[in-house]
Amino acid sequence: MNTEPSYSEQEAIRRQSLESIRAAGINPYPAEMFPVNASAKEILSSFTDENKEQWTQICLAGRLMSKRVQGKASFAVLMQDGVRIQLYVNRDEICPGDDKEGYNSLFKKWLDIGDIIGVKGYVFRTMVGEITLHVQELTLLSKCLRPLPIVKTDADGNVYDAFSDPELRHRMRYVDLIVNPDIRSTFIARSKIVSAMRSYFDAQGWLEVETPILQPIHGGAAARPFKTHHQALDVPLYLRIANELFLKRLLVGGLEGVYEIGKMFRNEGMDKTHNPEFTSMEIYVAYKDYDWMMGMVEDCLAHITKAVLGRTTAEYAGNILEFQGPYARIPLFEAIQQQTGIDVSGMDEEQLRNQCKVWNIPTSPDMGKGKLIDQIFGEKVEKTLIQPTFITDYPIEMTPLAKKHRSKEGLVERFELFISGKEVANAYSELNDPIDQRERFEDQLKLANRGDADAMSLDEEFLKSMEFAMPPASGLGIGIDRLVMMLTNQTSIQEVLFFPQMRPESAK
């Protein structure tokens, strides 16, 4: 590799400035701590003309976002922790002696937009009324060598030269965060959502745990895994598509409430609601059933929305979502009947397939009864479920890990939570009968042999643990990314992930 770095004109100029700074005896990347003692946010919210004597000797650090030189005095904008504050820089005040280089060279010539600087001074209000830091000392803290996109907003709020290309924004999320500070609010909300969920569970005495990401058998869900290899053991390993089977082992071990918040990995398509790695929350609570779990979900989501938004409603894709329970609870077959007027609950596989033809719903020969019903539900019902809604009581064929329904033949005790037409959560009264569990896995094998690539594989180690007796329990999985989307009014999963998966950049 003999790659002579080639710089754009603007990069070359910045590197020349860097050399000039060094030649002047200034370290552009100093080691000393800069003694920050204030924030832009508190200055802008707390400064008044009456208490201005409290706002001296203020030390602020941040990124230089604009520079307006007007001869011997200048205005600049510093962005500190996402908040912009104006600076006033006067030549004779930052350079009180005869040597004016600190202003004429360092500030006017060598400092560029994007540089991180520290400033010390006092707060005042300019003639036009803007709260401004009057700079008395200026320190370069880190030189920026690449030109930063400059986004300007006029008095009417019109944005000019927005940094808006999604590809660039996602590949260089750090630049996105600098020049589009509003996107911080989505990620702050994300952090608060997870934190509120965690504190809710912790308050119930449930234990946060970690289970293996590298698994010898990818169980607990139906999806294509990422495969890798362990050198020392010389065995294949899979990145987990779910953690359900390990959390259930902990139930066997006597932990009565366990939950895990973490990444799952599925080797499938990418679109507005799918990223190959995504965050899920899975929780299992012993001696509960899925009815109890529905109540817990309502209570938990209301708690989260209150903690994050200060209310129980959220606007999403043009609708006002109400997270205060109780949510509608509709059995799957009733939901289909409500939308189509047809009861498909008594139909066998052949009748379901014919009904799909009538409705122009695509099917394939490897689809069993469960998948056909799921397909009908997806086509006819899913999009209509705007407000949080529990769909309950699924056919047994679709759900090999859930307990058989206490009263309805052929169904399992399962619910899914739909919000704005998308699945956000999935829960069961967990199957804990090891004999039944083995049979269910064997049914999955039959589906796999028919060509269903998603059918679950049999996990002997998991079955062994269940044979030691697993307490009756209810389990729940929530797609954290989708929940964050709902609560931050983002319609693309890429906007709630700092670093969404992207295709590799083409070699230039």
Added chain:
RNA sequence: GAAUCCUUAGCUCAGUUGGCAGAGCACAACACUUUUAAUGUUGGGGUCCUGGGUUCGAGCCCCAGAGGAUUCACCA
């Protein structure tokens, strides 16, 4: 996986019938001590995504490829 559209300066974008590569911001130089999309004057900056083809001549037309966006399909 399919269809449609897009890819031109650091950023946002124009680019006429195929005939010298453009604007605003940013950058450089000069001026300017309360501006705020600062201003004025001057200037520099380009692998027009990549590779082929047609043509006297291609940013523009044709073919192939890469990447992106949107919609659809697939995916608990």
